[in-house]
Amino acid sequence: MDFERKPLIGMVHLKPLPGSYLYDGTLETVTELALKDAKTLEDAGFDAIMIENFGDVPFPKTVDKVTVASFTAVAKAVRDEVSVPVGINVLRNDGISAYSIAYAIKADFIRVNVLSGVAFTDQGIIEGIAHELARLRKLLPSGIKVFADVHVKHAVHFFDFEDAIRDTVERGLADAIVVSGKATGKPVDLEKLALAKRISPVPVVVGSGTTYDNLPELWRYADAFIVGTWLKRDGKVENEVSIERAKKLVELAEKMRRGSEL
Numbered sequence: 001m002d003f004e005r006k007p008l009i010g011m012v013h014l015k016p017l018p019g020s021y022l023y024d025g026t027l028e029t030v031t032e033l034a035l036k037d038a039k040t041l042e043d044a045g046f047d048a049i050m051i052e053n054f055g056d057v058p059f060p061k062t063v064d065k066v067t068v069a070s071f072t073a074v075a076k077a078v079r080d081e082v083s084v085p086v087g088i089n090v091l092r093n094d095g096i097s098a099y100s101i102a103y104a105i106k107a108d109f110i111r112v113n114v115l116s117g118v119a120f121t122d123q124g125i126i127e128g129i130a131h132e133l134a135r136l137r138k139l140l141p142s143g144i145k146v147f148a149d150v151h152v153k154h155a156v157h158f159f160d161f162e163d164a165i166r167d168t169v170e171r172g173l174a175d176a177i178v179v180s181g182k183a184t185g186k187p188v189d190l191e192k193l194a195l196a197k198r199i200s201p202v203p204v205v206v207g208s209g210t211t212y213d214n215l216p217e218l219w220r221y222a223d224a225f226i227v228g229t230w231l232k233r234d235g236k237v238e239n240e241v242s243i244e245r246a247k248k249l250v251e252l253a254e255k256m257r258r259g260s261e262l
Helices: 027-044 065-081 095-105 130-139 161-171 190-199 243-258
Strands: 008-013 048-052 086-089 109-112 118-121 124-127 145-149 176-179 204-206 224-227
Touching: 008 027, 008 243, 027 048, 027 065, 027 243, 048 065, 048 109, 065 086, 065 095, 086 095, 095 109, 095 130, 161 176, 161 190, 176 190, 190 204
Parallel strands: 008 048, 008 224, 048 086, 086 109, 109 145, 145 176, 176 204, 204 224
Antiparallel strands: 118 124
Protein backbone atom coordinates (compact mmCIF):
# COMPACT_ATOMS: atom_id res chain seq x y z
CA MET A 1 0.00 0.00 0.00
CA ASP A 2 1.32 3.41 -0.96
CA PHE A 3 1.29 5.48 2.23
CA GLU A 4 2.75 8.44 0.36
CA ARG A 5 -0.70 9.12 -1.15
CA LYS A 6 -2.42 8.74 2.25
CA PRO A 7 -4.82 6.00 1.16
CA LEU A 8 -8.50 5.79 2.00
CA ILE A 9 -9.48 2.34 3.27
CA GLY A 10 -13.21 1.67 3.14
CA MET A 11 -14.94 -0.73 5.52
CA VAL A 12 -17.02 -3.68 4.39
CA HIS A 13 -19.02 -4.52 7.51
CA LEU A 14 -20.30 -8.07 7.16
CA LYS A 15 -23.78 -9.00 8.28
CA PRO A 16 -23.93 -11.79 10.91
CA LEU A 17 -22.03 -14.89 9.84
CA PRO A 18 -22.89 -18.55 10.55
CA GLY A 19 -22.22 -19.35 14.19
CA SER A 20 -23.07 -15.85 15.42
CA TYR A 21 -26.12 -15.08 17.54
CA LEU A 22 -27.91 -12.93 14.92
CA TYR A 23 -27.21 -15.09 11.85
CA ASP A 24 -30.45 -15.62 9.91
CA GLY A 25 -29.42 -18.55 7.72
CA THR A 26 -28.62 -16.73 4.47
CA LEU A 27 -24.87 -16.73 3.79
CA GLU A 28 -25.63 -15.90 0.15
CA THR A 29 -27.19 -12.60 1.25
CA VAL A 30 -24.18 -11.83 3.46
CA THR A 31 -21.93 -12.37 0.44
CA GLU A 32 -24.11 -10.32 -1.93
CA LEU A 33 -24.19 -7.34 0.43
CA ALA A 34 -20.43 -7.54 1.01
CA LEU A 35 -19.79 -7.62 -2.74
CA LYS A 36 -22.08 -4.64 -3.27
CA ASP A 37 -20.30 -2.50 -0.66
CA ALA A 38 -16.86 -3.56 -1.88
CA LYS A 39 -17.65 -2.71 -5.49
CA THR A 40 -19.18 0.62 -4.46
CA LEU A 41 -16.00 1.54 -2.61
CA GLU A 42 -13.80 0.51 -5.54
CA ASP A 43 -15.99 2.35 -8.05
CA ALA A 44 -15.85 5.48 -5.90
CA GLY A 45 -12.05 5.44 -6.03
CA PHE A 46 -11.10 4.09 -2.61
CA ASP A 47 -7.51 2.85 -2.38
CA ALA A 48 -8.29 -0.30 -0.39
CA ILE A 49 -11.03 -2.08 1.53
CA MET A 50 -11.14 -3.90 4.84
CA ILE A 51 -13.57 -6.73 5.58
CA GLU A 52 -14.75 -7.18 9.16
CA ASN A 53 -17.26 -9.48 10.92
CA PHE A 54 -19.01 -6.44 12.34
CA GLY A 55 -22.39 -8.16 12.64
CA ASP A 56 -21.22 -11.01 14.87
CA VAL A 57 -22.29 -9.46 18.18
CA PRO A 58 -21.76 -10.31 20.94
CA PHE A 59 -18.14 -10.87 19.96
CA PRO A 60 -16.01 -13.66 21.39
CA LYS A 61 -12.33 -12.98 21.99
CA THR A 62 -11.48 -15.56 19.31
CA VAL A 63 -13.91 -17.02 16.78
CA ASP A 64 -15.12 -20.56 16.08
CA LYS A 65 -14.10 -22.65 13.09
CA VAL A 66 -17.46 -22.07 11.39
CA THR A 67 -16.82 -18.32 11.49
CA VAL A 68 -13.36 -18.74 9.94
CA ALA A 69 -14.81 -20.94 7.17
CA SER A 70 -17.71 -18.62 6.33
CA PHE A 71 -15.58 -15.46 6.62
CA THR A 72 -13.06 -17.00 4.22
CA ALA A 73 -15.80 -17.86 1.70
CA VAL A 74 -17.19 -14.31 1.73
CA ALA A 75 -13.76 -12.67 1.69
CA LYS A 76 -12.64 -14.85 -1.23
CA ALA A 77 -15.72 -13.78 -3.22
CA VAL A 78 -14.85 -10.13 -2.54
CA ARG A 79 -11.14 -10.61 -3.28
CA ASP A 80 -12.04 -12.12 -6.67
CA GLU A 81 -14.21 -9.14 -7.62
CA VAL A 82 -12.04 -6.16 -6.67
CA SER A 83 -8.60 -5.07 -7.80
CA VAL A 84 -7.71 -2.85 -4.82
CA PRO A 85 -5.80 -4.15 -1.76
CA VAL A 86 -7.94 -6.08 0.73
CA GLY A 87 -7.59 -6.24 4.51
CA ILE A 88 -9.10 -8.56 7.12
CA ASN A 89 -10.16 -7.86 10.70
CA VAL A 90 -11.63 -10.67 12.83
CA LEU A 91 -13.34 -9.33 15.93
CA ARG A 92 -12.79 -9.19 18.73
CA ASN A 93 -9.08 -9.91 18.62
CA ASP A 94 -8.49 -12.99 16.49
CA GLY A 95 -5.39 -11.95 14.59
CA ILE A 96 -4.47 -15.59 14.05
CA SER A 97 -7.72 -16.22 12.17
CA ALA A 98 -7.36 -12.89 10.35
CA TYR A 99 -3.88 -13.81 9.12
CA SER A 100 -5.03 -17.31 8.17
CA ILE A 101 -7.94 -15.94 6.13
CA ALA A 102 -5.72 -13.30 4.54
CA TYR A 103 -3.12 -15.93 3.62
CA ALA A 104 -5.75 -18.22 2.10
CA ILE A 105 -7.38 -15.56 -0.09
CA LYS A 106 -4.19 -13.60 -0.84
CA ALA A 107 -5.27 -10.48 1.02
CA ASP A 108 -2.81 -7.66 1.66
CA PHE A 109 -3.09 -6.69 5.33
CA ILE A 110 -4.85 -7.45 8.60
CA ARG A 111 -5.92 -5.37 11.57
CA VAL A 112 -5.25 -6.58 15.10
CA ASN A 113 -7.10 -4.78 17.89
CA VAL A 114 -4.76 -5.79 20.73
CA LEU A 115 -1.34 -6.84 19.44
CA SER A 116 0.55 -5.86 22.58
CA GLY A 117 -0.45 -5.13 26.15
CA VAL A 118 -3.84 -5.60 27.81
CA ALA A 119 -7.26 -4.10 27.08
CA PHE A 120 -10.29 -4.11 29.39
CA THR A 121 -13.28 -4.57 27.12
CA ASP A 122 -16.91 -5.68 26.98
CA GLN A 123 -15.53 -9.14 26.16
CA GLY A 124 -13.45 -9.10 29.35
CA ILE A 125 -9.68 -8.80 29.62
CA ILE A 126 -7.97 -9.18 26.24
CA GLU A 127 -4.25 -9.85 26.12
CA GLY A 128 -1.89 -9.15 23.24
CA ILE A 129 -1.13 -11.84 20.68
CA ALA A 130 2.14 -10.55 19.22
CA HIS A 131 4.10 -13.73 19.96
CA GLU A 132 1.51 -16.11 18.49
CA LEU A 133 1.09 -13.97 15.39
CA ALA A 134 4.84 -13.66 14.85
CA ARG A 135 5.13 -17.45 14.97
CA LEU A 136 2.39 -17.83 12.34
CA ARG A 137 4.00 -15.21 10.10
CA LYS A 138 7.26 -17.16 10.34
CA LEU A 139 5.49 -20.41 9.49
CA LEU A 140 3.51 -18.90 6.61
CA PRO A 141 5.66 -16.05 5.24
CA SER A 142 3.91 -13.57 2.98
CA GLY A 143 3.65 -9.90 2.18
CA ILE A 144 0.65 -9.47 4.50
CA LYS A 145 1.09 -6.37 6.66
CA VAL A 146 -0.09 -6.06 10.26
CA PHE A 147 -1.98 -2.90 11.24
CA ALA A 148 -2.18 -2.85 15.04
CA ASP A 149 -4.35 -0.66 17.22
CA VAL A 150 -2.83 1.38 20.01
CA HIS A 151 -5.42 1.95 22.76
CA VAL A 152 -8.14 0.27 20.71
CA LYS A 153 -11.71 1.62 20.79
CA HIS A 154 -14.44 0.11 22.97
CA ALA A 155 -11.87 -0.51 25.70
CA VAL A 156 -10.16 0.95 28.75
CA HIS A 157 -6.36 1.11 28.90
CA PHE A 158 -3.96 1.62 31.77
CA PHE A 159 -0.71 1.56 29.82
CA ASP A 160 0.74 4.92 28.83
CA PHE A 161 -0.16 5.76 25.21
CA GLU A 162 3.41 6.64 24.24
CA ASP A 163 4.78 3.44 25.75
CA ALA A 164 2.02 1.44 24.05
CA ILE A 165 3.10 2.79 20.65
CA ARG A 166 6.70 1.76 21.22
CA ASP A 167 5.72 -1.69 22.50
CA THR A 168 3.37 -2.28 19.57
CA VAL A 169 6.03 -1.41 17.01
CA GLU A 170 9.34 -2.42 18.60
CA ARG A 171 8.22 -5.50 20.54
CA GLY A 172 5.01 -6.39 18.68
CA LEU A 173 6.52 -5.88 15.20
CA ALA A 174 3.53 -4.01 13.78
CA ASP A 175 3.91 -2.66 10.24
CA ALA A 176 1.53 0.25 10.94
CA ILE A 177 -0.34 1.51 14.00
CA VAL A 178 -4.02 2.42 14.21
CA VAL A 179 -5.30 5.27 16.38
CA SER A 180 -9.06 5.51 16.94
CA GLY A 181 -11.70 7.33 18.93
CA LYS A 182 -13.44 5.75 21.91
CA ALA A 183 -16.02 3.84 19.87
CA THR A 184 -17.16 3.02 16.34
CA GLY A 185 -17.60 6.22 14.36
CA LYS A 186 -16.17 8.42 17.12
CA PRO A 187 -13.44 10.90 16.14
CA VAL A 188 -9.84 10.40 17.11
CA ASP A 189 -8.19 12.65 19.69
CA LEU A 190 -6.02 15.01 17.65
CA GLU A 191 -3.39 15.35 20.38
CA LYS A 192 -2.97 11.56 20.50
CA LEU A 193 -2.85 11.37 16.73
CA ALA A 194 -0.19 14.09 16.55
CA LEU A 195 1.86 12.34 19.26
CA ALA A 196 1.61 9.04 17.40
CA LYS A 197 2.80 10.65 14.18
CA ARG A 198 5.68 12.32 15.98
CA ILE A 199 7.10 9.20 17.62
CA SER A 200 6.00 6.25 15.49
CA PRO A 201 8.61 4.85 13.08
CA VAL A 202 5.82 3.16 11.07
CA PRO A 203 2.76 4.64 9.31
CA VAL A 204 -0.09 5.97 11.45
CA VAL A 205 -3.63 5.07 10.43
CA VAL A 206 -6.82 6.75 11.65
CA GLY A 207 -9.13 3.92 12.67
CA SER A 208 -12.45 5.64 13.34
CA GLY A 209 -14.41 8.85 13.03
CA THR A 210 -13.09 10.16 9.69
CA THR A 211 -15.67 12.36 7.95
CA TYR A 212 -15.78 14.82 5.07
CA ASP A 213 -15.59 17.71 7.56
CA ASN A 214 -12.60 16.54 9.60
CA LEU A 215 -10.48 14.86 6.91
CA PRO A 216 -8.47 18.06 6.17
CA GLU A 217 -7.52 18.37 9.85
CA LEU A 218 -6.65 14.69 10.20
CA TRP A 219 -4.63 14.83 6.97
CA ARG A 220 -1.85 16.74 8.74
CA TYR A 221 -1.04 13.86 11.09
CA ALA A 222 -2.12 10.56 9.51
CA ASP A 223 -0.73 8.35 6.75
CA ALA A 224 -3.99 6.51 5.98
CA PHE A 225 -7.66 6.50 6.95
CA ILE A 226 -9.99 3.58 7.68
CA VAL A 227 -13.49 4.90 7.00
CA GLY A 228 -16.74 3.13 7.79
CA THR A 229 -19.66 4.86 9.48
CA TRP A 230 -19.60 8.16 7.59
CA LEU A 231 -19.69 6.35 4.24
CA LYS A 232 -22.98 4.62 4.98
CA ARG A 233 -26.35 5.91 3.81
CA ASP A 234 -27.45 8.67 6.23
CA GLY A 235 -24.20 8.13 8.17
CA LYS A 236 -25.65 5.07 9.96
CA VAL A 237 -23.27 2.15 10.33
CA GLU A 238 -25.93 -0.50 9.74
CA ASN A 239 -26.76 0.85 6.26
CA GLU A 240 -25.10 0.12 2.91
CA VAL A 241 -22.20 2.21 1.59
CA SER A 242 -23.41 5.35 -0.18
CA ILE A 243 -21.74 5.91 -3.55
CA GLU A 244 -22.39 9.65 -3.22
CA ARG A 245 -20.66 9.89 0.16
CA ALA A 246 -17.79 7.65 -0.94
CA LYS A 247 -17.13 9.72 -4.08
CA LYS A 248 -17.36 12.95 -2.12
CA LEU A 249 -14.65 11.82 0.30
CA VAL A 250 -12.42 10.56 -2.51
CA GLU A 251 -12.74 13.89 -4.35
CA LEU A 252 -11.72 15.74 -1.20
CA ALA A 253 -8.72 13.47 -0.67
CA GLU A 254 -7.62 14.00 -4.27
CA LYS A 255 -7.74 17.78 -3.77
CA MET A 256 -5.47 17.48 -0.74
CA ARG A 257 -3.07 15.20 -2.59
CA ARG A 258 -2.77 17.87 -5.26
CA GLY A 259 -2.37 20.57 -2.65
CA SER A 260 -5.45 22.39 -3.97
CA GLU A 261 -7.31 24.96 -1.94
CA LEU A 262 -10.38 23.57 -0.15
